[in-house]
Amino acid sequence: MIHPLHERYADLLVAYCMDVQPGENVLLNLESPAMALARPLVRAVLARGGVPHLRVSYPELTEDLLACAPEAFFTAEPTLELAEIRHTHAWLRVAAPTNSRALQSADKTKLGKLQTRNRPVQNLRLKTKWCGTLFPTASGAQDAGMSLDDFERFVYDAMFLFDDDPTARWLELREQQAALIERLSRADEVRIIGDGTDLRLRVGGRRWVNSDGRRNMPSGEVFTGPLESSAEGTVTFNVPSTLRGVEVRGVRLQFREGRVVHATAEKGEDLLKAQLGTDEGARYLGELGIGTNSRIQRPIKSILFDEKIGGTVHLALGQAYEETGGTNASAIHWDMICDLRQGGAIYLDGELFQENGVFK
Structure with a gap:
């Protein structure tokens, strides 16, 4: 069953933030703790005639890239990512951190190289109808100094989701x-x-x-x-x-x-x-x-x-x-x-x- 608040959240992202139109390719990038939003997002895109493409990443992905990828990875052209973004009309990222300190000891030089590698994709992404958002997690609540219930209310209130008409706000x-x-x-x-x-x-x-x-x-x-x-x-x-x-x-x-x-x-x-x-x-x-x-x-x-x-x-x-x-x-x-x-x-x-x- 889809949580009514998640359905309202997905509708706001798809209809208002990205204004998805019929036939548009919509890239939905979710961090795995935000999987509760996957179904309502896909359904919302389909309801507007869009074509959803769901991509899920796990929390330690960047850690693994920095620790395990060979040097050639950081200098190679991101050909597949470039091909995908060139056919994307709307792009959404739903962050859902589980450990905000995960990269505290990471190699900062490699981190810079990873950003440089991703730059051509980033430049093309900015030409799409892009949107970034945050799904509330226990890690985020801890960083904010709140209980998870209070943090969820804080996050959704900042988006006007408790208002009668969030789009109007x-x-x-x-x-x-x-x-x-x-x-x-x-x-x-x-x-x-x-x-x-x-x-x-x-x-x-x-x-x-x-x-x-x-x-x-x-x-x-x-x-x-x-x-x-x-x-x-x-x-x-x-x-x-x-x-x-x-x-x-x-x-x-x-x-x-x-x-x-x-x-x-x-x-x-x-x-x-x-x-x-x-x-x-x-x-x-x-x-x-x-x-x-x-x-x-x-x-x-x-x-x-x-x-x-x-x-x-x-x-x-x-x-x-x-x-x-x-x-x-x-x-x-x-x-x-x-x-x-x-x-x-x-x-x-x-x-x-x-x-x-x-x-x-």
């Missing part, structure tokens, strides 16, 4: 974010002020994107790609992040003419340095985002949720999104978060835009 948020974008689109310089942070970026001529749940579920952010050579100053990320299962805390980056010239971290500095060394583009910013989801009030060590916290900004090292007009190219795209709700501010061309997490 996402459309409402879209309108609210459109008003923010109207103001942001008139700005040339964005200045971010906070504890250990004073960073200036230029965004004139770039497009701001309304992230309203169609690419991430949950969502709630507006973002753009800053001019590649514009970042000047220092930023301290006061929300811990986890990359490929490795926790990184207290990252501090100094920029000059857009490039990271100095980087430190209280925890995970070896990963930080390895990621910055992935390629030249890894030292430049590919994204500036502003979180707006009021249902998410605290970090849970999942970037999908944490970067959407209302009153935060996030910056991503590496690959820019083509739709913003950004041109930075890299095998990585690593979002890191700065919470501005206590003593932080955003200025647009010298005019106060947000203070202590509240828009003016």
Whole structure:
């Protein structure tokens, strides 16, 4: 029997997030703990006339690739994956972590090589109707400091699944974010002020994107790609992040003419340095985002949720999104978060835009 909430979740992903149309090939990538969603997702795709293709991975897959794959694997072209993504119209990934620290001791250099190998597939995936989401697991609940029941309620509430009409709520948020974008689109310089942070970026001529749940579920952010050579100053990320299962805390980056010239971290500095060394583009910013989801009030060590916290900004090292007009190219795209709700501010061309997490 299909759980009614899982059915509602699948319908939101298929009908709203990916807007599956008749005849479209839909690639459904599930981590095995999320198998409860497999049947409702397949049925939802079929109901809209799409063609579902289910792919299931096990939790230790990346660990095994890093530990067991020969060097030739990391340098070989991913021909099969490329062929598949070229025939894919909509792409979904359902993460369901069982151990968020699984890669804590992994070879960081090999991790970078794996990302480089997957980059051509990633670039093509971004041209599909893609969406990433999270299925609540006991591991995720533990990282969030919640019971599994509380964590499930938190996750589904952030997606508006308990509302009478989740799609209507996402459309409402879209309108609210459109008003923010109207103001942001008139700005040339964005200045971010906070504890250990004073960073200036230029965004004139770039497009701001309304992230309203169609690419991430949950969502709630507006973002753009800053001019590649514009970042000047220092930023301290006061929300811990986890990359490929490795926790990184207290990252501090100094920029000059857009490039990271100095980087430190209280925890995970070896990963930080390895990621910055992935390629030249890894030292430049590919994204500036502003979180707006009021249902998410605290970090849970999942970037999908944490970067959407209302009153935060996030910056991503590496690959820019083509739709913003950004041109930075890299095998990585690593979002890191700065919470501005206590003593932080955003200025647009010298005019106060947000203070202590509240828009003016």
